[in-house]
Amino acid sequence: MSKTIPVVKDIMDANAQLAAQVRAKLDEAGVLALNLMASPGAGKTSVIIRTIEALKDEIRLAAIDGDVAAIDVERIAETGIPVTQINTGGSCHLDANMLWSALPSVDLESTELLLVENVGNLICPASFPLGTHYSVVIASVPEGDDKPYKYPTMFKGADVLLLNKVDMLAYEPFDVEYFRRGVEALNPGVAFFPISCRTGEGFDAWLDWVRAAVGRAVRDDDRRGRG
Amino acid sequence: MHELGITQNLLELALKHAEQAGAKRIVRLNLIVGEFSSVVDDSVQFYWDFLSRGTIAEGAELHFERVPGELECLLCGHRFRPNGEDYICPHCAGTRVVVAGGEEFRLESIEVED
Numbered sequence: 001m002s003k004t005i006p007v008v009k010d011i012m013d014a015n016a017q018l019a020a021q022v023r024a025k026l027d028e029a030g031v032l033a034l035n036l037m038a039s040p041g042a043g044k045t046s047v048i049i050r051t052i053e054a055l056k057d058e059i060r061l062a063a064i065d066g067d068v069a070a071i072d073v074e075r076i077a078e079t080g081i082p083v084t085q086i087n088t089g090g091s092c093h094l095d096a097n098m099l100w101s102a103l104p105s106v107d108l109e110s111t112e113l114l115l116v117e118n119v120g121n122l123i124c125p126a127s128f129p130l131g132t133h134y135s136v137v138i139a140s141v142p143e144g145d146d147k148p149y150k151y152p153t154m155f156k157g158a159d160v161l162l163l164n165k166v167d168m169l170a171y172e173p174f175d176v177e178y179f180r181r182g183v184e185a186l187n188p189g190v191a192f193f194p195i196s197c198r199t200g201e202g203f204d205a206w207l208d209w210v211r212a213a214v215g216r217a218v219r220d221d222d223r224r225g226r227g
Numbered sequence: 228m229h230e231l232g233i234t235q236n237l238l239e240l241a242l243k244h245a246e247q248a249g250a251k252r253i254v255r256l257n258l259i260v261g262e263f264s265s266v267v268d269d270s271v272q273f274y275w276d277f278l279s280r281g282t283i284a285e286g287a288e289l290h291f292e293r294v295p296g297e298l299e300c301l302l303c304g305h306r307f308r309p310n311g312e313d314y315i316c317p318h319c320a321g322t323r324v325v326v327a328g329g330e331e332f333r334l335e336s337i338e339v340e341d
Contacts, residue, residue, distance in 0.1 A: 002255075003341075005248050007240065007334045011258075014236045092229055124229060127265045127330075149311050152298070152326055153263045185314035185324050 015128055018096035022103065022131025029108035032217035033116060034210075035094075035130050037154065038138035039147075040120030043164040045072045046197035047138055048115050052079045054207050055113070059214055062111040064102050066094040066119050076117075082107065093124035096131050113214050126153040134159040134213060141165040145174045148182030156186040160193070162206060167196040230267060233332070234274035241284055241337050250339030253284040257336045261329035262296035287337075296329030 010016070026033050038044045044067070052061055056079065063083040065073045073085040084105040086098050099116065106114065116132055118125045137158035139147050142165060148155040155161070161183055169176070176194070183190060191209055195202035237256070245253050260266050268291040279285045297306050298314065302321030306328070314324045 001340070002338045004257075004336050004338050005244055005250070006336045007244050008336070009240055009334050011233060011237050011240065011332050011334055014239075095229070095232065097232075124265045127263075128229075146312065149309070149313060152296075152309060152314075153330060156326055181322070182314060185322055186326070188323065 012127065015096050018100050019129045019131035022096055022100050023133075025100075025103060026108070026114070026131065026133070029111070030217065031108050031111050031114050032134075032214050033114040033130075033132035034134050034136050034213075035116050035118055035125075035132040036136045036138060037118045037122070037125045038120060038140070039122050039143055042120070042138045042140040042143060043197050044117050044120065044138055045075055047162060047164065047195070048076060048117055049079055050197050050200070050203060051115070051207065051210065052076070052081055054203065055210065056081055059211070060110055060112045061115065062106050062113075063115045063117065064099065064106065065117045066098065067117055072117065082111075088119055092119055092121050093128050094118050094130060095128040099130045099132075112217075113210070122147065122151040122154045126151070126157055133217070136160045136162065138162045138164050139179070141168045141172050141174045145176070145179040146182075148179060148186065152186055155183050158183075158187060158190055160191045160206075160209060161187075163192070163194045164197060166194045166201060167199050229265070230270040231274050233266060234271050234278055237271070237334060238275070238278050238282065238284060240334055241287075242282060244337055245283060245339050248339060250337075250341060251283060252340045253287045253337050254340055255288045255290060255338035256284075256334060257290050257338070258292065259294055259331050259333040259335055260291050261294045261331040263326065263329040264332040266332050268293075292335075294329055294331060297327045298324040299327035300324055 036044050061081045063076050066086040066088050076083045084102050086102050135158050193202055193206040299306050300316035300321040301323040303319040305316055305318035
């Protein structure tokens with residue numbers, strides 16, 4: 001005879017436990033980590049490079065790149081900061097285990113800010129927290145203003161939202177207010193920065209946010225991000 | 228694409244609970260899969276057939292109970308399905324919502340034989 005045994009366990013627990021390990025290791029070393037997520041082509045690598053170029057003389061930076069193309073790693077390496085590639089083998093997202101395995105390649109003791117570039121995808125990365133401190137979601141004007149309505153799990157979990165390629169607003173039927181309403185419905189008060197990697201527009205406000213986050217991490221008194 | 232790792236976790240979880248219960252064979256797993264969970268049940272089934280071979284869970288039936296994605300209006304509590312175009316509550320026109328269902332991926336129970 002068969003019998004039923006109740007289990008009632010979240011199958012993603014294994015990832016959540018590893019994410020907690022990652023967070024503990026980062027905190028022990030005093031490293032602030034950002035998880036950058038976006039669709040392919042939204043400008044993750046460009047945002048990372050422009051951010052590095054602006055901050056590398058004042059903040060000790062490192063990057064981990066989980067995107068599928070090695071060319072992104074080469075572009076980031078040209079900035080002169082240490083970068084580690086995670087070979088995702090065509091996977092659709094980074095998970096906490098991949099980040100945990102990559103951490104020994106990063107000199108955490110001499111790093112203040114770790115930028116983690118996730119795989120280009122607005123769906124799966126939302127289901128796999130990495131243990132990073134803040135989730136940075138990058139949307140871009142050519143993708144369309146309906147993305148917050150199509151991918152609620154990604155936009156509700158963002159600590160910071162960058163809207164990239166705003167230099168293209170003159171050419172695209174993109175309604176910024178409609179876009180923001182969708183984000184605010186799910187995630188009121190989320191830090192929102194319209195930027196352009198091409199022109200540099202809006203970058204100062206984003207860089208100030210990063211500086212403030214690193215400052216809080218150094219003081220070790222504020223870790224409210226959802227990571 | 229990512230179901231291989233997830234299915235490994237599922238198998239380990241099921242085997243652990245079966246072992247604790249002293250079961251000889253697992254015949255069925257009852258799973259709850261939310262629409263927003265990024266889990267494709269056909270893909271889990273595919274990896275399951277492969278990974279469970281040679282274990283006491285070989286041949287076990289995977290039963291998926293699908294949970295639709297739902298939003299909850301923070302103003303009136305009404306629950307509704309997202310339409311992909313706006314987040315306005317169809318009941319009270321409220322503009323603040325939370326994702327109230329559809330993110331879960333849970334092993335509810337296993338059916339075993341002694």
